[in-house]
Amino acid sequence: MSRKLSSEVTLEGVGKRYGDLWAVREVSLTIRPGEFFTLLGPSGCGKTTLLRLIAGFALPDAGGILLDGEPIDHVPPWKRDVGLVFQHYALWPHLSVYENVAFGLRERKVPRAQIAQKVAAVLSQVGLEGFERRRPSQLSGGQQQRVALARTLAVQPRLLLLDEPLSNLDAQLRAQMRIELARLQRDLAITTLYVTHDQAEALALSNRVAVMLEGAVVQQGTPEEVYWRPRNRFVAEFVGAANLFPVQVVELRETGVLVETGSGTRLPVPADPGRWRPGTRALLCLRPEALRLEEAAIGRGTGFLATVAGRVFEGDRHVYEVRLGEGAHLRVELPALGEGRIFRLGDRVRVELTAETAVLLPET
């Protein structure tokens, strides 16, 4: 297929208000050409609203949206050339799969013969050859999802907007479609804005992620940044599992700060010393897979002493719950295939951590 250059989208302080509620507030971000960008956030945080603003189904009450540097506020939806795959697909029940996919091409006055060619090409891209004559009601959920995708891809939009496209599928199909989607996006090199509330999906697919809460973007960055350097408690807990416990900053150092836990253990943590001052209360965030367990007897140095309070085998790993002296609980994930031994309930252990993976977060 011939390919248009895909576009760059810029949101400048975009806000949208419904009554008293700002469904989207002061969102500023730039999605670069060919990038796979994900909006990640809990239900009701304004993800769909943001997509609808970009697609032109709602007008921003604040800020502006630029497509390749051009403001598009005055452009009606049908002239934006921004492909939206709807959360519930929105396939037209009165049209066949073929007609659904051909719809946008017909609107663009593409000659009949070319339409047939293009439809066949996209349908094979999404693995739906031979389904042309079916009605949407005669398709499975996954097939409907592919038709919705094909319908949008057929017109080669400048920008692809995907609204939780996998949320209606079962776990296995979701995993499979995730891989196919990543491949398609890479092959087409089309700028993609993907919306999801599933953090695993976001981390797996994206070049960059923006985490949203109550209409605002809380943090944006690469999946690694967002996962390992969450900016606040919400991001830390929403993206992956997090062990959080209260600490106090006791000393500023050159590359980090020294914190003290309630029980008096002192730990050096990487952090920007400019942002903290001694005496401040803070939260220490430890990812479960960045922790290790040792037998209490042999462990030495930095760790905390703890008791094993629970263990769940999840196939690829063991998930432990250990109780610290102060009564706090930690979640620790250890690979199931490995040299380490398996602990039992009641075992005394020492929790070891690599200081580089610990993150200091503001208390609230």
Place this chain on the structure above:
Amino acid sequence: MLGLLALLVAGILAPLLQVLWAAVSDVDGFTLRHLGSFFRRPLFLESLVNTLASGLLAVLFGSLIGVPLAFLTVRYAFRAKTVLQTLGVLPLVIPPFVGAVAFQQILGRGGTVNLILHQTFGTTLPMMEGLTGVVLVQTLHYFPLIMLNTAAALAGLDPSLEEAARNLGSSGFRLFRRILLPLALPGYAAGALITFIRVIDDLGTPLMLNYTKLLAPQAYLRVTTVGLTDVDGYVICVILVILSIAALWGSKAALGLAEYATLQRTAEAEPRPLKGAAALGVWLISAALLGPALLPHAGILLLSLSKVWSLSLLPTVYTLGNYAEILFRSRSFIWNTLRYALLAAVIDVALGAAIAWLLLRGTVRGRGWLDAIATMPLAIPGVVLAVGYLRVFHGWDFPGLGQPLTATWLILVLAYAMRRLPYTVRGAYAALQQLPVALEEAAQNLGANRLRTFFRVTAPLMARGLLAGGLIAFITSAVELSTTILLVPRIELGPLSYGIYIYMQSAVGRGPGAALGVVAIVLVGCGTWLAHRLAARGAGSIFRL
């Protein structure tokens, strides 16, 4: 949008306001004198009481027949069920004034039944005299409206509501009274309301039965005999409108509960089988009702085939000549009907789709007004609308026609289209409401502008609902008499219903009139059946309000 509003104002609002104004004004301006004098005229007062009585009695008797039948057909399974359900639609396919003729022929003073009674017992029963006849005909014609609306409400109930009550220890009559009855009330109220409004609005039946002490025929008589300058005609019209609106308000209270029935429903309630004595009882009821319900159909068919049928049990001489008369010699009646009704239906479908779209998807202001005006015809009796038209369009040449609108057949099309508009608006509204907005947004997202989206996505998806609504508009227009009788400019421009009325005025015309009646039944029957297929919903859904 502006053009649309202008049309609705000219076709609905202006005539209504004209009538209202004429009733409360004289040369000096506003006055309540005319309204006051209405209540001092014994004839008018009697008509008012009779009108109220006929409406209420028809609702009462209709409920006594319709409600039990609704419960039976929805909640129990038995063999005669299909018979009962068909029974629920049959009376509706025969226009009431046509039915009236047949009832007269069979139950009237010199009719079949009274002849038998006279021969065997030497006495007769005045079944078709005066108000009794009117109420009898209307009850037997309209009880299906109550039955179908109640049945629909019952069938739409979530069975778990009833199961929850049973689970908490309620059963039998208490269950019925505390749970089922209140839940089915909105549906019943809707049925009762249209029955009431249609009965007080009905002009054809009293005229056919030659009973004029009712408001609608009084208004008709004033306008046709005294003329358009007579204030009393307008006053009667205003009283009629007030009655309709009062009924509408009265049922609003019950209809306000309608959200109950539309809550999520998990499953259809399983009808319980009915056996033994109960089944036998149901058979008897069905048989007893089938008789009167089919009577008019049979009567009109016989009459249409008879050359002579007077003071005898059955026709004495049979002929096909009546059909030759209406199909060949005076074929304008049928032709006119098809033409007017089709045109009105097409207009209604177009307007209905546009109005529904504006109401649900549009952003322009004034939508509240649009909605209010478009549903208004439901509460405007046909006589009133016709009188309003005469007042608004009479006496001045309509631009482009070279004569007054009331001198052309266009006035009939306008009247039909406006009167039936609520059907297509409601049909289109319901269809559009069920259509996720995302389907339209998806089209716009792929490059279709508003108009193209409407034609490629919205309209096709609404098509079934629209067509069903259009068909209902068509068949009800085809047998409309209340406005027709006042608005037909010349006899050769009259439609079928007018033809029936004219023929029935003379003894020799009764045969051809009945033949036209049979045509009307066939037309309505086919249309109903088709609309049913299109609507593809439960039995009789198209007759619901």
